[in-house]
Amino acid sequence: MRAVPPPFLLVRPPAAPPESLAEYRARGGYAALVDLSARGTGPTLLDEIERAGLRGRGGAAFPTARKWRLAAAASGPDKHVVANGGEHEPGSGKDRFLVENYPHTVLDGLLLAALATGANHGWLYLIEDMHGPLASVDRALAELRASDIGGDAPLPITVHRGPPTYVAGEETAALESIEGRPARPRKKPPFPGEAGLFGQPTTVNNVETLAHAAWIARHGAAAFAAVGTAESKGTLLFTLGNEVLRPGIHELPFGATWRHLIEDRGGGLTDGRRLRAILPAMSCGFVLAEHLDLPIAYETLRAIGSSPGCGGVRLVDDRTDVVALTLEIAAFFMREQCGQCPPCRMETNQFVHILKAVQAGKGPGYDDKLQRLADFSKKKGNCSLIEMAAAPVLSALRCFAADFARAAGPAQPPAN
Numbered sequence: 001m002r003a004v005p006p007p008f009l010l011v012r013p014p015a016a017p018p019e020s021l022a023e024y025r026a027r028g029g030y031a032a033l034v035d036l037s038a039r040g041t042g043p044t045l046l047d048e049i050e051r052a053g054l055r056g057r058g059g060a061a062f063p064t065a066r067k068w069r070l071a072a073a074a075s076g077p078d079k080h081v082v083a084n085g086g087e088h089e090p091g092s093g094k095d096r097f098l099v100e101n102y103p104h105t106v107l108d109g110l111l112l113a114a115l116a117t118g119a120n121h122g123w124l125y126l127i128e129d130m131h132g133p134l135a136s137v138d139r140a141l142a143e144l145r146a147s148d149i150g151g152d153a154p155l156p157i158t159v160h161r162g163p164p165t166y167v168a169g170e171e172t173a174a175l176e177s178i179e180g181r182p183a184r185p186r187k188k189p190p191f192p193g194e195a196g197l198f199g200q201p202t203t204v205n206n207v208e209t210l211a212h213a214a215w216i217a218r219h220g221a222a223a224f225a226a227v228g229t230a231e232s233k234g235t236l237l238f239t240l241g242n243e244v245l246r247p248g249i250h251e252l253p254f255g256a257t258w259r260h261l262i263e264d265r266g267g268g269l270t271d272g273r274r275l276r277a278i279l280p281a282m283s284c285g286f287v288l289a290e291h292l293d294l295p296i297a298y299e300t301l302r303a304i305g306s307s308p309g310c311g312g313v314r315l316v317d318d319r320t321d322v323v324a325l326t327l328e329i330a331a332f333f334m335r336e337q338c339g340q341c342p343p344c345r346m347e348t349n350q351f352v353h354i355l356k357a358v359q360a361g362k363g364p365g366y367d368d369k370l371q372r373l374a375d376f377s378k379k380k381g382n383c384s385l386i387e388m389a390a391a392p393v394l395s396a397l398r399c400f401a402a403d404f405a406r407a408a409g410p411a412q413p414p415a416n
């Protein structure tokens with residue numbers, strides 16, 4: 001295997017206390033922000049982010065420079081940037097880890113995004129139960145305000161505490177919450193870039209995306225783009241759970257293999273279990289163990305019907321009941337859908353209903369029913385939760401067809 005380059009973001013020992021302003025500045029933090037602000041060169045930063053090929057780490061992998069350019073071109077006296085740390089997916093902890101341990105990296109990225117897009121207000125969107133990250137950010141903001149960064153102007157950053165629901169991390173649900181309403185996704189268009197917070201142009205980025213932007217501003221696009229694959233540049237954060245010997249947050253360059261993540265970083269599966277498949281995040285397709293040596297990248301995963309998602313990895317082993325796991329995931333989406341869009345409400349409920357029937361051995365025609373339901377609901381919600389819920393279910397049917405057929409029992413003769 002190629003030598004794995006050093007991490008970009010997680011450069012300190014995992015148990016170290018949150019990084020202080022002095023430590024962050026000592027390794028070059030905020031220097032690009034101070035320099036670019038003094039020279040008024042937001043457009044230079046935009047070019048750099050574009051050349052780096054940075055894509056969003058919140059799950060959808062949208063090109064960051066394209067989003068920032070739209071915001072920069074939007075007119076109006078007030079614009080906003082929202083750093084989205086609303087992570088609430090079971091099994092994913094990378095955003096809260098980053099915010100708690102590297103608060104200045106995230107704030108640096110947020111201020112750089114504001115500079116590049118011409119925004120005059122920044123928001124750090126966290127969840128009310130994220131006590132460690134909230135305390136860390138409060139401390140970091142106090143340090144920042146007492147420093148010379150930002151000159152005489154007050155730092156326009158507000159921390160918002162959103163509700164502890166999955167949908168609250170969707171970008172327009174986050175905007176609703178900031179505006180004081182229940183965190184439910186808005187109908188789009190208009191997109192936040194056109195009319196976001198308080199009807200004003202708003203850029204929403206995942207906190208990890210912003211941390212990478214800060215790295216690029218400091219080290220340059222070429223250094224970032226030198227790591228990764230043709231379409232997937234830089235590094236990304238994964239969360240490994242208790243299925244491996246060394247659970248925790250791991251940073252890997254794109255192009256590293258699943259085997260490297262699970263065996264070298266994670267120490268392999270516990271109890272001598274045998275890996276059957278990887279679910280890169282709850283809203284993705286399964287990656288079968290035969291792809292353990294596949295380089296992790298948007299393009300390689302797309303080719304097998306999956307994606308890196310938010311990197312909250314779940315593992316399927318030889319003792320996993322895959323029907324029960326699929327039902328657990330479907331039940332999660334049923335519980336977490338916000339109830340606003342009837343097709344999403346119906347689809348997520350029906351998925352659970354059909355999978356329960358399969359589990360009870362009474363599931364003839366389940367695969368057609370699930371597929372038809374997913375086809376019917378596609379793109380009918382205010383947000384993509386409807387598609388997110390369908391992806392792991394349909395993928396499970398393909399990857400574990402024999403397990404489902406066994407659970408569903410013998411096919412019934414058609415009724416006359």
Ligand SMILES: Cc1cc2nc3c(=O)[nH]c(=O)nc-3n(C[C@H](O)[C@H](O)[C@H](O)COP(=O)(O)O)c2cc1C
Pocket residue numbers: 055056057058059060061062084085086087088089166167168169170171172204205206207209210383384385
């Ligand atoms: C149901 C749902 C939940 C989401 N939760 C999060 C979240 O917790 N954090 C996040 O950054 N993005 C989340 N997203 C994606 C955001 O809507 C948005 O695409 C993202 O914050 C954009 O940042 P990026 O371009 O930097 O990835 C969610 C999307 C959906 C549909």
